[in-house]
Amino acid sequence: MNGVRVKRGERARRVRGLGRWSRAGELNWLAAIVSDSQDAIVSKSLDGTILSWNPGAERLYGFSAKDAIGRHIAIIVPEDRQDEIETILDRIRRGDKIEAHETVRRRKDGELVLVSVTVSPICVPDGGVVAASVIARDVTRRFEIERALAESEQHRRSILAGMLRAEEEERSRIATALHDDTVQVMTASLLAMDRAALVARRHGDTRVEDALAYARATLEEATERTRRLMFELRPAVLHEHGLAAALRLLADQTAREVGATARVEDHAGRYDTVTEELLYRSAQEALANVRRHAGADTITIELNRRPGWLEVAIEDDGRGFDVVDVRNRPDAAFHFGLETLVERVRVAGGHAHVASNPGSGTRVSFALPVTDEPAASPESTSRPTEARAPRRS
Ligand SMILES: Nc1ncnc2c1ncn2[C@@H]1O[C@H](COP(=O)(O)OP(=O)(O)OP(=O)(O)O)[C@@H](O)[C@H]1O
Ligand SMILES: [Mg+2]
Numbered sequence: 001m002n003g004v005r006v007k008r009g010e011r012a013r014r015v016r017g018l019g020r021w022s023r024a025g026e027l028n029w030l031a032a033i034v035s036d037s038q039d040a041i042v043s044k045s046l047d048g049t050i051l052s053w054n055p056g057a058e059r060l061y062g063f064s065a066k067d068a069i070g071r072h073i074a075i076i077v078p079e080d081r082q083d084e085i086e087t088i089l090d091r092i093r094r095g096d097k098i099e100a101h102e103t104v105r106r107r108k109d110g111e112l113v114l115v116s117v118t119v120s121p122i123c124v125p126d127g128g129v130v131a132a133s134v135i136a137r138d139v140t141r142r143f144e145i146e147r148a149l150a151e152s153e154q155h156r157r158s159i160l161a162g163m164l165r166a167e168e169e170e171r172s173r174i175a176t177a178l179h180d181d182t183v184q185v186m187t188a189s190l191l192a193m194d195r196a197a198l199v200a201r202r203h204g205d206t207r208v209e210d211a212l213a214y215a216r217a218t219l220e221e222a223t224e225r226t227r228r229l230m231f232e233l234r235p236a237v238l239h240e241h242g243l244a245a246a247l248r249l250l251a252d253q254t255a256r257e258v259g260a261t262a263r264v265e266d267h268a269g270r271y272d273t274v275t276e277e278l279l280y281r282s283a284q285e286a287l288a289n290v291r292r293h294a295g296a297d298t299i300t301i302e303l304n305r306r307p308g309w310l311e312v313a314i315e316d317d318g319r320g321f322d323v324v325d326v327r328n329r330p331d332a333a334f335h336f337g338l339e340t341l342v343e344r345v346r347v348a349g350g351h352a353h354v355a356s357n358p359g360s361g362t363r364v365s366f367a368l369p370v371t372d373e374p375a376a377s378p379e380s381t382s383r384p385t386e387a388r389a390p391r392r393s
Contacts, residue, residue, distance in 0.1 A: 342354070
C-alpha cells in the first residue's frame with residue numbers, strides 16, 4: 001500500500017470528467033486517497049490479521065507496513081484492552097459499523113496513544129462480510145488541550161474560591177469587631193445618655209434634656225445602621241440555610257426600608273459555598289441599587305436552575321435608567337457597583353446582564369455554571385415571600 005500513486009493521466013482524466021475509468025484506475029485512485037490520508041487506515045481479516053497498513057498507520061503506531069501486515073491487530077492494543085478486539089470483531093462479523101469512539105492504542109515503542117476509532121465491515125458484492133476497515137485518528141493532543149483547559153478552569157475556580165474565602169473572612173472579622181467593640185460602646189453610650197437625661201430632668205434643665213434626646217436619637221440610628229452592616233457583612237443564614245433563605249431576608253429588609261413588596265421565587269436548591277456566596281453578594285449589590293436608586297413598589301427575586309446553570313434575577317418596577325448613559329456619564333468612575341458585579345460573575349465563568357429603561361424598571365440577572373445536582377434542602381421548594389411596609393416619608 002505504501003507509496004501507491006494514481007497515474008498522472010488517470011487523475012487528470014478523472015478531474016476533467018473525461019474518459020472511462022478502468023477498474024485498475026479506480027482502485028489506484030482509492031488507494032491514493034488511503035495512502036495520502038493523515039488518518040491511520042488499516043484493514044484486517046475477520047480473525048484480526050492485518051491485511052493493509054497505510055502511511056498514516058505507520059506514523060501513528062510506529063510499525064512499518066512490512067512489520068505489521070500479516071500480524072495480529074493485537075500488536076497495537078494494550079494488554080488491559082485486549083478483550084476489545086474480540087468484541088469489535090464480533091460486531092463486524094454481524095455487519096455492524098462501529099462509530100467513532102475513543103480508546104487507547106499502543107505504539108511500537110510502547111507509548112500509549114489516545115485515538116478516535118471507526119471500524120466498518122468490508123463486504124463482497126453478495127453482501128457477506130469478509131474483513132474490516134479501521135480508521136484511527138490521534139486525539140492525544142486534543143485530549144491534552146481539554147485536560148489543560150479543565151485544569152486551568154479548576155485553577156481559576158480555586159483562585160476565586162480563595163479570594164471569596166479571604167473576603168468572607170475579612171468581612172467576618174470586621175463584623176465581629178463591630179459587634180464586640182463598636183456596638184457595645186454605642187450601647188454603653190446610650191445608657192450613659194439615659195442616665196444624663198435623668199439627671200437633667202431632675203434638675204429641670206430642659207435644654208440639656210432636649211439636646212440629649214436629640215443626640216440619643218442620632219446615636220440610636222447609628223447603632224441600628226451598624227447592626228445592619230453587621231448582618232450584611234456576615235449573613236449567617238446564607239451558610240446555614242442557603243441562598244434562597246438569605247435572599248428572602250435581604251429582600252424583606254430592603255422592601256421594608258423602601259416601603260415596597262418583595263417576592264422571592266426559589267426553583268433552585270443548595271449549591272457549593274463559592275457559588276452561593278458569589279450569587280448572594282451579587283444580589284446584595286443589585287438590591288442595594290434598588291434601595292438607593294429605584295423608588296420601586298415591587299421587587300421580585302427569582303432563582304432558577306437551567307441545565308448546567310444557576311441563575312438569579314432581581315427585578316424592580318422602579319424608575320429605571322439608561323444603561324448606556326450611566327456608563328458614559330462623567331462620574332461613572334465613582335459608581336462601579338454594577339460593573340464589579342458583572343466582572344466578578346464573568347471571572348467565575350458565568351454571565352450577567354443588566355436590562356433597564358427610564359420609567360420601566362430594572363432587571364439584573366446573572367448565572368453561574370453548576371455541575372452538581374442541587375442538594376435537597378428545606379429551602380428548595382417554591383415559597384413566595386411577601387413583605388410590605390409603609391413607605392418612608
Ligand atoms: N435598580 C435601579 N433603578 C434605578 N437606577 C439604577 C438601578 N440600579 C442602578 N441604577 C443607576 O445606575 C447607576 C450605576 O449603578 P452602580 O451600582 O454601578 O453605581 P452606584 O450604585 O451609583 O454606586 P456604587 O458604586 O456604590 O454601587 C446608579 O448610579 C443609578 O443611577
Ligand atoms: Mg450600586
